[in-house]
Each structure stands twice: as C-alpha cells, then as structure tokens.
Amino acid sequence: MAPKGKSGFFGVRQKPSGNWGVEFSDAGRRWWIGTYPSAHEAARAYDMAVWRAERPRSHLNFPEIETRAEAEMLVPQGINMKEITTKKKTKKPSVVVSAGETEEVAMARFAREHPEYIQAELEYYWKCEAEQKKKGPKKEDEAGPSTVIPIDSSSEEDWADFSNEEEEEEEGCDDPTKEEFSAQFRSSDDEE
Structure with missing residues (x-):
C-alpha cells in the first residue's frame, strides 16, 4: 500500500x-x-x-x-x-578491446558473442537503403541545370592567348617521365 x-x-x-x-x-x-x-x-x-x-x-x-x-x-x-507499462530498455553490451588485441579482433569477437546485434544492425541498414531507393536520389545527387556565367573580356587578345597556351601543352610534354610512360603506352597498343 x-x-x-x-x-x-x-x-x-x-x-x-x-x-x-x-x-x-x-x-x-x-x-x-x-x-x-x-x-x-x-x-x-x-x-x-x-x-x-x-x-x-x-x-x-x-x-x-x-x-x-x-x-x-x-x-x-x-x-x-x-x-x-514501462518499456525496459536493454543496454547493448560494449565492445571491450583487451590489451594486445586489435580493434578488428575485438569486433569479430563481439560479432560471435552477440550475433543478434549484428543482424539487427544489418536489417536497419537494409531498411534505410530500401527507403532511400523508394524516395529516389538525394537533392545534392541530382544533376541540376548548368549555369552559364558570362565572362566579360577586355579584348579578343585575352582569348587568343588562352587558346594558344592549351595548344602548346597538348603538342609536347616537358616531363621526361610522362614521355616514357606515353611511349610505353603507345608500344603496348601496337602489340595488341
């Protein structure tokens, strides 16, 4: 009472x-x-x-x-x-890493001792993945329309200088290691 x-x-x-x-x-x-x-x-x-x-x-x-x-x-x-009614919350056991034990070994031991938690975690992620597929791609994953930003140039000469620089780079390579790699790549194409 x-x-x-x-x-x-x-x-x-x-x-x-x-x-x-x-x-x-x-x-x-x-x-x-x-x-x-x-x-x-x-x-x-x-x-x-x-x-x-x-x-x-x-x-x-x-x-x-x-x-x-x-x-x-x-x-x-x-x-x-x-x-x-009071819902009793069951506390998930902690993963304890013993001395001389790696985290991977401790996690493997935990998985062997508590397979129900591993299964519940997998089911949770599968459920989230299924819900995400239903919703479709996230906003940041979607490709939106391109935005064109006009560049005001002071003269035609600025553009001419820019296009000449690109052509020079494509014609030859100053780095000898790149030249060697390029030669090896070309020779492997010839063999096939």
Whole structure:
C-alpha cells in the first residue's frame, strides 16, 4: 500500500496543470485511473479501484463507505483504468578491446558473442537503403541545370592567348617521365 502523499490521500498526486491524478497498483501492475479537478474526487476514484480489486478496507481513503455500490455512486463519471507499462530498455553490451588485441579482433569477437546485434544492425541498414531507393536520389545527387556565367573580356587578345597556351601543352610534354610512360603506352597498343 502506497503511503499517503502531499494530497493526504492514497494514490493521488497533483499534476502541473493543477488537476489531481490517480494511480493504483495491484499485484505488481500499475494502473492509471484518471485526472480529476479536486483531490477529494481523485481519492474517491482511487477507492473505487480498491473496491474493484477487492483489497482490504485499510487501503481505502474513505473507510466509512460501506459498499462498492456506494463508492461507485460517489464517482459519477466512473473510472477508466489503463495499465501503465514501462518499456525496459536493454543496454547493448560494449565492445571491450583487451590489451594486445586489435580493434578488428575485438569486433569479430563481439560479432560471435552477440550475433543478434549484428543482424539487427544489418536489417536497419537494409531498411534505410530500401527507403532511400523508394524516395529516389538525394537533392545534392541530382544533376541540376548548368549555369552559364558570362565572362566579360577586355579584348579578343585575352582569348587568343588562352587558346594558344592549351595548344602548346597538348603538342609536347616537358616531363621526361610522362614521355616514357606515353611511349610505353603507345608500344603496348601496337602489340595488341
């Protein structure tokens, strides 16, 4: 049995909104009864849950109430018990790298000891990959229209100088290693 809280009643606590919430525990399970405008009404709802669970009269906020029917009449809107479930989070074990062990060996050991995590990770990535295929390519992967940026040239001569430089580079190569590579490449083409 929960001790009486600040409200002065079992199972009743004030919510930040100013209303009063009712929670009830029975056989290791927790139930949410509801929210009421006053602590007194919330305590009556708690008592109704005690009557339904057939708990001892010592658990009642109002032990002077003689019957379950009388308790239910004092809570005209009734109660709607919803079980409060808590999801227990399982903590993924850590990968511990022992002295003298490489990260690769530690990861392989982890994979052998915990195949369920490896499988779950693979399934997650497969799911993400499938969703990405449904959505199509990302915005940055899509080729957009080309943008032409006009260049203001002061004269035709600037362009002429530029085109002559390119032609000179293509004709010959000053780097002897490039010449050797080029010769080898040409000779391998001739053999085929």
